[in-house]
Amino acid sequence: MLIVEVKSGENIERALKKFKNKVRKVKQVQQLRENQHFTKKSVARREEVSKAKYIQHLKDETQD
Incomplete structure (x- = not known):
């Protein structure tokens, strides 16, 4: 539970x-x-690897 204290x-x-x-x-x-919805571990891992490849590709492009 999130609590936000409000000062007077x-x-x-x-x-x-x-x-x-x-x-x-x-x-x-x-x-x-x-x-x-339920996502299988293999599918989640595949998406994670795909995202990492994409980010690495962007980083490689900016370094050139």
Whole structure:
């Protein structure tokens, strides 16, 4: 459970911004979306390797 302490006299928009940042940092929404359907470990690993290859390709292009 995420807790955001609001100081007295603090603007509610500021507190909401703190809450949104905390949610983004702990990747709460992303985990909820991932848990909506089951992904086999082999498929997840294949996607992870594919993403790593793509990122490495981008890094190699910028170094040239």
